[in-house]
Amino acid sequence: MLSTHMPEIRTDSSAALHSSSLEAGWQRQGKLWSNLKELCDVLRIPSAAIHTDEELLFQHVQFKTGQRIHTIGQPFDTLYIVHSGFLKTVLIDEFGNEQVLSFPMKGDLFGVDGIHTKRYASEAVALSNCDLILLPFKKLTALGRAHVEFEHAMYSVMSRELVREQAMVSMLGALSAEARVARFLVNLSERYAEMGYSSKLFNLRMTRHEIGSYLGLTLETVSRTLSAFNEIGLITVDQRSIGIKDAEALKTLRRLPPSSSRAKQVASKKARPAAPQSGEQPDSDWGEFATA
Amino acid sequence: MLSTHMPEIRTDSSAALHSSSLEAGWQRQGKLWSNLKELCDVLRIPSAAIHTDEELLFQHVQFKTGQRIHTIGQPFDTLYIVHSGFLKTVLIDEFGNEQVLSFPMKGDLFGVDGIHTKRYASEAVALSNCDLILLPFKKLTALGRAHVEFEHAMYSVMSRELVREQAMVSMLGALSAEARVARFLVNLSERYAEMGYSSKLFNLRMTRHEIGSYLGLTLETVSRTLSAFNEIGLITVDQRSIGIKDAEALKTLRRLPPSSSRAKQVASKKARPAAPQSGEQPDSDWGEFATA
DNA sequence: CGGGTCTTTGATTAGGTTCAATAAGAGTGG
DNA sequence: CCACTCTTATTGAACCTAATCAAAGACCCG
Numbered sequence: 001m002l003s004t005h006m007p008e009i010r011t012d013s014s015a016a017l018h019s020s021s022l023e024a025g026w027q028r029q030g031k032l033w034s035n036l037k038e039l040c041d042v043l044r045i046p047s048a049a050i051h052t053d054e055e056l057l058f059q060h061v062q063f064k065t066g067q068r069i070h071t072i073g074q075p076f077d078t079l080y081i082v083h084s085g086f087l088k089t090v091l092i093d094e095f096g097n098e099q100v101l102s103f104p105m106k107g108d109l110f111g112v113d114g115i116h117t118k119r120y121a122s123e124a125v126a127l128s129n130c131d132l133i134l135l136p137f138k139k140l141t142a143l144g145r146a147h148v149e150f151e152h153a154m155y156s157v158m159s160r161e162l163v164r165e166q167a168m169v170s171m172l173g174a175l176s177a178e179a180r181v182a183r184f185l186v187n188l189s190e191r192y193a194e195m196g197y198s199s200k201l202f203n204l205r206m207t208r209h210e211i212g213s214y215l216g217l218t219l220e221t222v223s224r225t226l227s228a229f230n231e232i233g234l235i236t237v238d239q240r241s242i243g244i245k246d247a248e249a250l251k252t253l254r255r256l257p258p259s260s261s262r263a264k265q266v267a268s269k270k271a272r273p274a275a276p277q278s279g280e281q282p283d284s285d286w287g288e289f290a291t292a
Numbered sequence: 293m294l295s296t297h298m299p300e301i302r303t304d305s306s307a308a309l310h311s312s313s314l315e316a317g318w319q320r321q322g323k324l325w326s327n328l329k330e331l332c333d334v335l336r337i338p339s340a341a342i343h344t345d346e347e348l349l350f351q352h353v354q355f356k357t358g359q360r361i362h363t364i365g366q367p368f369d370t371l372y373i374v375h376s377g378f379l380k381t382v383l384i385d386e387f388g389n390e391q392v393l394s395f396p397m398k399g400d401l402f403g404v405d406g407i408h409t410k411r412y413a414s415e416a417v418a419l420s421n422c423d424l425i426l427l428p429f430k431k432l433t434a435l436g437r438a439h440v441e442f443e444h445a446m447y448s449v450m451s452r453e454l455v456r457e458q459a460m461v462s463m464l465g466a467l468s469a470e471a472r473v474a475r476f477l478v479n480l481s482e483r484y485a486e487m488g489y490s491s492k493l494f495n496l497r498m499t500r501h502e503i504g505s506y507l508g509l510t511l512e513t514v515s516r517t518l519s520a521f522n523e524i525g526l527i528t529v530d531q532r533s534i535g536i537k538d539a540e541a542l543k544t545l546r547r548l549p550p551s552s553s554r555a556k557q558v559a560s561k562k563a564r565p566a567a568p569q570s571g572e573q574p575d576s577d578w579g580e581f582a583t584a
Numbered sequence: 585c586g587g588g589t590c591t592t593t594g595a596t597t598a599g600g601t602t603c604a605a606t607a608a609g610a611g612t613g614g
Numbered sequence: 615c616c617a618c619t620c621t622t623a624t625t626g627a628a629c630c631t632a633a634t635c636a637a638a639g640a641c642c643c644g
Contacts, residue, residue, distance in 0.1 A: 216465035
């Protein structure tokens, strides 16, 4: 996998991205510009308060399967919003191994990890042909100052990312292999539903290896677990094609309580008198854990 | 643990926090107000560009060991900056089990996860007496509009948090128990150094159980691993007291390469020709992984 | 068709959990 | 101040989950 078998790799994306006179070659697929409202809609941000007459435009860029959007250490200056397509973001360790961090898809923002050090901390690769909206960081901050709601929305999106990461940490730290795979499928299913695809039957865009890396498992374990779910009738599996048969069972599938839980449960109940914990966690996509 | 043994639990912090007439009781320890420059300094943000004559003040609040700063689901409106002391942030799963997400200490910002849903997604508990600076979210956004540098700095701090979480995910997904514990110790050591304490000899502020939860291990494994490091001479352990004997060895301690690495390594090298990966990741605290 | 990647499945191993028992501290109250 | 209790830490032994090693089949693309 990776992109070793891909013909052309754009390592110098920044060069091409900003030449506004030469992008004719990119026109073939996807649109070229979005206005602010469209951008907000994609990000699932309330665009009501935005002046719809605003005619600030955001450039799109297309990437083909296997192309790299940015690499680790590359100077940061723009964020990316997925308009269509599927990607992965990865860390590369000292042995050249990938660690998959996320699978951005429509409506997701990535590149945020570059803000801090001014260099991207991760690498983003297209898993399918992609249409991305460029959001130069300068433009973002300027927009934030112009539109209070937009500023708020950006903080909100970044916060959403953080919550998602927290859920990942929680999952990796506490759940069994089966539970992780089950959650992964449920999350994917819900994501597909949001995007208007079928939540019951879809194709995985990533390999078992990538899923394993994302979930902290080996590809064999992922494969075996999918097969096991298939046996039990929770799903159907045929290579990349997944059919969800019993979403509820998948959602509630968990590690058998670590036994030490029971005592704790009582203790914490007693000590947590007024926490409105039962309250909803509305709009939580990429589902968490404490709220399920 | 938890706070089951603590005498007084403040579940309604918001009520008390904002009554600016009654905080006399809190005055005993710690200061009460910081200006913008002090706030930036604590956050390790360049405060040079800030108007030092700015006389906007930020309230402090003190918490005692075991007290809860905020709970899951509680309405969000303020962020917290650690001025002194040690805390933990946790998620609570459906069985009442804690999942430790972070151990905020001096200079750390927490509460960010509340921005998205307007409710805190995690719970923060003081592991020692703490002095926290309150940063109302409203005030933050207003400041961002007034001072471009500050706005940038806030994005930067949030990005830093995200990178830290990514490093956690990476660690949980790919490292062995020994490697996790080793990294944990190294990170702590570096953090103590930054704060002006000894990096060679320090006390853990958290239990084995909390460390285990943070690292995705059981408390027994943590204890055993520390004992093993002690045997080998990498550290000395006596209950909460840790002495770092061989920081280098701890830093380089890793899982034996997963065997499949070697082939990949060649492949990725070939396909990644112009990545300025060797570039520095300056100022990365709470160390990552891909850059070590 | 052929070489590569990806996936599945089996056999075996090992790292980490679980269960259990003991010890060491810290706080409480007589 | 000491006994009592509760929490925390250490260590051992058995078990089990997931990793590792291995092999064969499926798929894809040139």
